[in-house]
Amino acid sequence: MDSVLEFLEFIEQPGHQTVRELLDRVLLKARQMTGAEAGSIFIVRKSGKQDWLVANSIQNDRIKLSKADFRIPIVPTSIAGYVASTGETVLIDDLYAIPKNVPFDFDQSFDKATGYRSRSMLTFPLTNFQQKVIGVVQLINRHSGRKKEPVAFNDKQADLILPFNHIVGRVIERADMLEQINKRNIDLRVKNRTLRQQQLQIEELNKDTESAFMVSIRLLARAAEVHDEDTGNHIIRCNEYAYLMAKKVGMPEVFCKEIHYSAQLHDIGKMSVNSAILTKRGRLDEDERFEMNQHTTYGHQILERSDRLQMAAEIARSHHEQWNGSGYPDGLKGEQIPISARILAVAESMTRCARSAPTNRPSATKRRTKFSPWETTAWTRRRISSRGCLKSLRPITKNSTRSASVWKISAYRPALSGIVFRKSKCGLAGRQWDAGRLGFGAAVEAQQGKRLVFQT
Ligand SMILES: [Fe+2]
CATH class of the missing domain: 1.10.3210.10 (Hypothetical protein af1432)
Structure with a gap:
């Protein structure tokens, strides 16, 4: 029980550690407890219809390794794949002398590429609350005492490490879920930002289309x-x-x-x-x-x-x-x-x-x-002034009354055709606007009252 607590304290120490940082710490502690000189942790990931074991942490005291960025399919022909698919723990004394009566074999390509010699291996699954395998830990080449050559893992190391594989699995799963959620949130934020930009672009295009439509019918009307x-x-x-x-x-x-x-x-x-x-x-x-x-x-x-x-x-x-x-x-x-x-x-x-x-x-x-x-x-x-322009126009409603708060329309000088709309209540009658300076269809709200000036 002490070793479980020690292990948990060790891996829980840092605050907001990433899944990869957490796995590095788990692997390091597992190696320290068992005397393994190398090891790796794989996490189960689905890609398409196939489940894969994706290497998230690899460590080796003998050789320098590059970042873990490979994956292997979950099939029983590899050692990790066998453990992931069966949930069993596998101890192998010599990876180069695996009996023929087991479904898996050792892939020697890593050793050939690096010159490293893998010998003994302890491979066990990481499981979640539902006892589903979410990852696999491989510990390689155990050292014991002063012996230079690696020795085999035995039940003692397996008994030492296995009690907390469930706990570790759950910690990892929780951290993994949080990371996935954060990643999805970031993706969603990016997608939302892209969506907003696209909406703005569509609005601009709609404005352009609307503007083109208005210009087209204005030209059509003028042609007539x-x-x-x-x-x-x-x-x-x-x-x-x-x-x-x-x-x-x-x-x-x-x-x-x-x-x-x-x-x-x-x-x-x-x-x-x-x-x-x-x-x-x-x-x-x-x-x-x-x-x-x-x-x-x-x-x-x-x-x-x-x-x-x-x-x-x-x-x-x-x-x-x-x-x-x-x-x-x-x-x-x-x-x-x-x-x-x-x-x-x-x-x-x-x-x-x-x-x-x-x-x-x-x-x-x-x-x-x-x-x-x-x-x-x-x-x-409507009264038409002697100068031939609209002077005022009361509201054109079936039920309009003289006391209603309404808009008056007054116009002056047909040459400019400026029309001043103002609320009759505001009492700012009579002011003329130089509508000739305003653009076509311009609507200008005055500082006093609510006057709208149209040039027609
Ligand atoms: Fe007509």
Whole structure:
């Protein structure tokens, strides 16, 4: 019992020793207790379907050894493999005279390569709590007294060493498990870091893809407006007005975001209309008007193939429908008209209005026939200044009240088309922004109040 305690004290001394350090200490102590001049410890490791004995510690007082980095399969034809597969302890007096009636033999390649002469050997298993072999210890060439030549191991050494092979096995298994867990934790941390980096890369790629998508549809929309004198500003205003109106009527955020880029494509079908008709000055005859009106169905046909442009397709088809059913191409009436198309119709009309002379703006009667009641309310609350710009717009909601805390929209100087959005409660009305200095679509939050400035 004393020897067991001594052994355990010896191997447990250092604090956070690695498995390899622990095995080195175990082997050293086992050699000291038995008088072995050399030895090695193997740990069982699984690799694929095969179990292996992996050398973790090798020591030899006679020759200098390199680091243990070899393994042998667990098969009974080798001594260590036999002990690992059977759990038996094997004592061999002379490794070069192993009887033929045992399944294992001694591999002399190490001796031949180093000139060392292995003679006697004690090989025993290390087992865990479940008595499963987790490793094998080989002690080689026992020295006793003053004899120069190695002598055989006997039952005395086996009895000395075997009582604590279970304890050692458990200590080793615990240390091994901790090391494996730490290694896995490190691997997991590395994988998590790699995963985060990949997620960031994917986000960047998604941003690039999204950006490319937006640029593509902006260019597409501009291509459709190539005959328009407003050179693209019209479609940008449509986007901004449609988005704002969708927000104000309480549409879901997903809808608002979608209409924010879909609105500009409403006239995409004009790309399929004869340019002579598009650029003709004066009234169109009946055939020309028919062809012009076809831009709604052409636009729908172009856009409906894309999953992301379903709303755009819907708007393209229905943005010339009228509340009273007198529109085209389907003669939809009232709420049969998709709300996206109704919002766009108002936004588009406001956009045209903002850049046209006051006399060209739709009359109250026309607004009533063209738009839904709440849309008309939006119009009646809008006052157009004598300079031809939007002055203010109350919230466009079915249940809006005068006392509601709402956003006002005011605009000034159509040439710059700067629009200042501000909360009516903050009482900071009247301040004008030099929107001309701001980039397209720029949104700038002011220091005072919450003003958002858009250049359209
Ligand atoms: Fe149109």
